[in-house]
Amino acid sequence: MLEQAMAGAAQLLVWPAIGFLFLGIMIGIVFGVIPGLSGLNGMAILLPFTFTMETVPALCFLLGMYAVTSTADTISSVLLGIPGTAASQATVLDGHPMAKRGEAERAFGAAFTVSAIGGVIGAIAVVLSIPILQPIIMAFSSPEFFMLGVVGLTMVGSLSGGSITKGIAAAALGTLIACVGYGEQVAIPRYWFDVLYLIDGLPLMPVVLGLFAIPELLDLMKGGGGISNVAAAPGKGSGLMQGMRDAFREWWLTLRCSLLGVYIGMLPGLGAGIADWIAYGHAVQTTRKDPKFGTGDVRGVIAPEAANNAVKGGGLVPTIAFGIPGSPPMALLLGGFLIQGVAPGPAMLTTNLSLTFSLIWTLVIANVVAAGLLFFLSKYISRLIFIPTLLLVPAVTVFTLMGSWMSTFQLGDWIALFGAGALGIAMKRAAWPRPPLILGFIIAPILENALHISRQSYGYAWLGRPIVLILLAVAVLTILLSVRKTMRQTARDRAAPLAEARQMTIAEQAGSARFGVVFAAFMVVVFGFALWGARDWPSTLAAFPVAMAAPGLLCVVLAGIADWKRRDLDDGRSDPFPxxxxxxxxxxxxxxxxxxxxxxxxxxxxxxxxxxxxxxxxxxxxxxxxxxxxxxxxxxxxxxxxxxxxxxxxxxx
Structure with a gap:
């Protein structure tokens, strides 16, 4: 195997392969930094250029571009609070608050360090895990995929924000929004209101950019200084080195989340957009020492950034070994294989093993080079947080509008963007977490398809499968631990002086309790309409939205009652959007x-x-x-x- 590894390196480190690799890295950085330009878009754009290229340069060009997008997307996530790609959504939660404190360099230092580590671990995993994890991958069928998605929803819903019921309700709302348009199994449109744009469903980017970018644009339009709340930049290079030390100090968290990303990448259909949320939830759930997630905890940057880079290596495993793409970009990479006349499967582990090692070396070099380059540039990029916010509004607006426009090239993309933006503003005002909604939106097609196949193939017997029971226990344990954590926090608040407790409650909720009651009432109507609309559909079409809307409705009612009880603490000064x-x-x-x-x-x-x-x-x-x-x-x-x-x-x- 060592001989094949050296042969793979020799194929990569010669001209023009190495030149195309570095060109792919530079293009990948651009596609990662600009919101809306993802690795999937990059793959689609670059794939036609590989028709006339040789095999190793072509595949390394594509994979090198894709590998670094999850490193570069940290820049817009931290500085602007806008996910550069779907893989950096969880990074926003703590990365942007760090930038507001003047710690953008620290966030970059930690993120780029663990990105390189996660990418290398993902590459090593390709070498070590194919013969070991093949039985585990094959043990996952539709019931296990469905329950794994449920675990991800409960984990993110329970651990993002201060209210468990709001988090789970937001996740359920995301799955219902994903139900707009044709069903997964039956060609009957749902919730489309006779609007032709909605018949194929809402695209991802208008929803993501609307929920995250529009509220941030409103914050920028307030003016009054830069993104950061501090007056001057930290000492030269100090933030970067501190972030690097944070990454090595949290080496156990980095390793765990990298391995978690590798495994999620190996499961076809999931990808980095889900891995970063699960890794973030894992970090929150396992942290006992002074947790400050959501307010600028560097561990909230380390966990998702390690996982979303390790996903690339994990996703390569089923692609080359079984011909099953682990994610949509890997499906396009598989297209590159076919263009070059390379057949994935056992041959990639025997006669074409040197080509496999060329791809592994590509992951290693791309992640290390991109992290080093961005590490060098970040101390200059991070100074953007001290530029007056009004000067940033036009650039952010252009990227947001064009990122949304590239979904279908219709004016409906902008209408969907502003509609999602209105929802994001209302959720932020009512102290509802937005990340669970995005995860629910992304994972809903996988969940619905898995639920349908499970019901058709196993009836209700799939609920008794061993792995399903284990994952169900993990979901229940996640909720119970979150409830216990919330109860302890409530007890500490009650023990504090009245004025301090009042101030803490308002600061944590970041929104109006009275508006929360109004928003909960509106959500009751939304979930009620979802249930009512499904009453005449075939069971195949109605099963999933009903399964999501029923618990969502219960959680909305509980959240509304909780806000009603807290309405007296609302002093009217918590409105983030005048x-x-x-x-x-x-x-x-x-x-x-x-x-x-x-x-x-x-x-x-x-x-x-x-x-x-x-x-x-x-x-x-x-x-x-x-x-x-x-x-x-x-x-x-x-x-x-x-x-x-x-x-x-x-x-x-």
């Missing part, structure tokens, strides 16, 4: 949409940038013109010439 700011935001966004409909995005977005900088940010004309020129170049160079975006067909042009 009416004036929301009004201005609506006017600016409506202007972008109307101008786009008239003359298209290539004119509307630069025009918005120039007008916002001059009118709202009061920037100097030379800065506003240079900024606008940069936005125009980005739209033309990246989105038009490279990605070949289908622009809106405007009235005048």
């Amino acid at each position: 009416v004036r700011v929301m009004g201005e935001f609506v006017v600016w966004m409506a202007g972008i949409v109307l101008v786009t409909m008239a003359v298209g995005q290539m004119i509307a977005l630069p025009l918005f940038t120039l007008a916002f900088l001059l009118i709202k940010a009061r920037a100097k004309p030379v800065i506003a013109l240079a900024y606008t020129a940069g936005v125009t170049l980005l739209l033309w160079g990246i989105f038009d010439q490279v990605i070949h975006v289908t622009w809106y067909r405007s009235w005048l042009l």
